[in-house]
Amino acid sequence: MIHKSDSDTTVRRFDLSQQFTAMQRISVVLSRATEASKTLQEVLSVLHNDAFMQHGMICLYDSQQEILSIEALQQTEDQTLPGSTQIRYRPGEGLVGTVLAQGQSLVLPRVADDQRFLDRLSLYDYDLPFIAVPLMGPHSRPIGVLAAQPMARQEERLPACTRFLETVANLIAQTIRLMILPTSAAQAPQQSPRIERPRACTPSRGFGLENMVGKSPAMRQIMDIIRQVSRWDTTVLVRGESGTGERAHRQRHPP
Template identity: 40%
Template sequence: MDERTQLIERELDALYQVSQVLNRPSGLKAKLEGILEILQERADMRSGMLALREQESDALEVCCVLRSDGVETRKPVRYEPGEGLMGTILDAGCTIVVERIADEPRFLGRLGLYDPALPFIGSPIRVGEDELVGVLAAQPVDSKLLGTRARFLEMVANLIAQSVGLLRSMEQKQLDLAAERDQLKQSLRRNYGFDNIVGRTPAMLRVFELVRQVAKWNTTVLIRGESGTGKEAIANAIHYNSACAGGPFVKLNCAALPDNLLESELFGHEKGAFSGAISQRKGRFELANQGTIFLDEIGETSPTFQAKLLRIIQEGEFDRVGGSQTLKVQVRVIAATNRNLEEEVEAGRFREDLYYRLNVMPIFMPALRERLEDIPELAQFLLTRISQQQGGRPLEIKESGIRLLMRHDWPGNVRELENTLERAAIMSPDGVIDREIIAMTGLEDEISVAGPSGQKPEFNLDGMDEREQVIAALEQTGWVQAKAARLLNMTPRQIAYRVRILNIKMKRI
């Protein structure tokens, strides 16, 4: 067998070993070090060196070298574009063969690595057709068959390029996923943070302050208030402004399920725990580990289920349905209810010990009728959201429409207001919502001159607009706002607001 054939066989064996190294589930640095060892041990190519191009500066940075005696050096070395022999290889984009390093003026010798009497081969590492990502270099032990040696090093560089290309593609996907995650987090904070809760009345300002304070700690929170007041929005704001905002936020309406399903939903179940349990399932508490769980309508649960709920809130422990293993979780609990829990406890329908566990930090949501001054800003906010749902259609509400909205008692609170505005937007052909459009939603029938309670006033308001009605009531009651408010079935705050926005000059009698 001649010398060339022997060399080719050794190179084929080395190429196989390189491919094995590149298929290992290890990091890029470990793979590159393994390749340099193979070049030295199997292919008689010493002083292997790998340099990768920095994407920001285009400079070459030496990431891996191996001396002929097997001792790795980690001396940091960089080559600017076109600098020295390494920079020339990257710029030229082709393999360069030097028969004797001592005779090459472009060789800088920064690494103190190479034997000046031996040859040198450097091959570019190319991803695809155009992207040059680095240089692979080594010294053959002699100057024989340098053309064959150069082609072998090019093949190794091509194998490395595939691995580098795959790695960079994975890194880019990871960066894209991280950017998407950060964007989603910002979107969640924007959509569910304080900016998503509208209100400037003293009652709402107190709510905001409580939310800011409680968000700093892992305290259990009980949000109380009528249906439709925005309790879930407050729970969102607490979670996304807390230290566990990066964790999961899991929600469950406790009134939507019977006890047996509620237990499985919250605590999970083992395979075969009951008919239909064909596999193990994690419950909401387990899914919410290191995050927050929001239990809406907590007052609708039975005392039997409340006992099981008390354990996990108190100890952080629970068992899956049908399971024997006790699991532990770290979850912040936010509960909400529209019931009077004190009365429920007194009646024996709600466990007193659970009540005290939940009521660590109560937040009371005011009814919309108690903060009618927020309706103009709320209406604008809700219309913006409705506009997005309708494909970005421009929507505008006139002052006459706002005044009509402010005369309603809003038993359904903010949810009812949003539904009314959505109906109005649908009924408005040009997106302009005025008194007539609001009336078309059926709201005017509910707020006739008899008022929301249905009580008839003692004087005739037929044919009067709103300003005239308020003035008439004030005149009849001696310009006492509280009495005029009762006459019109309003609260004192409501009539005071109307006096201001309708520019009514109060008389002193």
């Protein structure tokens, strides 16, 4: 929320209600994502306007070249840096490089107090805090860094701001994995598994049901007995496996 004191000084309080509003708007932006760079830029705008975190920056790591480059940067009209996308960081270099190498969030109550701060962008206020969190990819490996500077020096709010930024980073990382990282495995056509019949179940040539039912010596003996008693009108009890009587009846009285 934004309040004005008697001296007309703007006081920005990033309370729970404001966090919820900012998170809701960020989720809407990511759910409608069609172009990666534009989407990330819109997320940084929400951080600036609703979360009171200025100069948000999203860096992505190129594992082949082993460099961390700026993918999106929130700038005002008065503070425009044309060559920002050409700035590079090595793993372990500067604040964002350190976050990438360690895979852990970095929180500074005052950014100028850390000697690792390189200030290559010449945007950040030396007297304000600085928060940088990793964008985690597959196998818990960082694929980039999200950084921003709270507009007010309220150290008691830094833990809450850091947790909020870590949640945003998780959402951004998921979007990046879906839109930017290779998806050839997901796009590969899925082949139906071929089910092969076991050799033991494959019937041999010249062998079928006709060779199994009614051709055995026991069945022939039964048929001979039936032929003998069929001359008279009498009841005959046929004993055997299930289906023996039906088979004998069909052979004796074909349809």
